[in-house]
Amino acid sequence: MQFIALIYTDEGTWEAFSDEERESWYERYRALGREAENAGVLAGGNELAPTRDATTVRVRSDDTLVTDGPYAEVKEALGGFYVFDCESMDEALEWAAKIPSAEHGAIEVRPVYVDPEEAQL
């Protein structure tokens, strides 16, 4: 069963880190990636560009409306995610708690929905 772990952090905190601090965070992320991969749990993951590089698209009355910026201006923004292949939500939460940014941000864990009757991408 797949779970997605959405990583929410204050982008200001991240950008205030020195290059060395950021590198040590990245090293911890790489270590987590290796650990999850060795455990056969890692099913995906990506780091997103900051919200200042976001574009939001809405369709209203058949018109496409495009705005610069994220969907919502929030203090703590989605910065990346992992997909974990786990037996249960409890196991997914254990992996989520290992995500380095859980120490200063928040990790939202959601089951991936699979409709058995539908073709999956």
Add this chain to the structure above:
Amino acid sequence: MKYALLIYGDDSAWADLPDEERAALRAEEMPQWISLFEELGKADPNVTGKELDGRSTAKVVRVRNGERLVTDGPFAETKEIIGGVFLVDLPDLDEAIRLAALIPAAKDTGSIEIRPILQ
């Protein structure tokens, strides 16, 4: 450039529907989703997508002073939450915008946030 297309919507009305009505609505929307999958597949044969389960299944975990804190519910306290994501490799942002507008969930109250993926 690889992009994440994040689908934001209000799933509360959807979640409150009886199973049968939800299945009927899903079936009604399915042709639009299938034509979207075809367009995405033409743009990037390696496109992937994940649909997330509803807000009642969400948990939030934080670690503070070495202690794990788990709470119920999505992180954001807004009506609209992430309901799914596509990861797709595209030539440019204009193509990402074109495809985002084809996502059935971009209509009505939904929004699609496009974010470049860092390599």
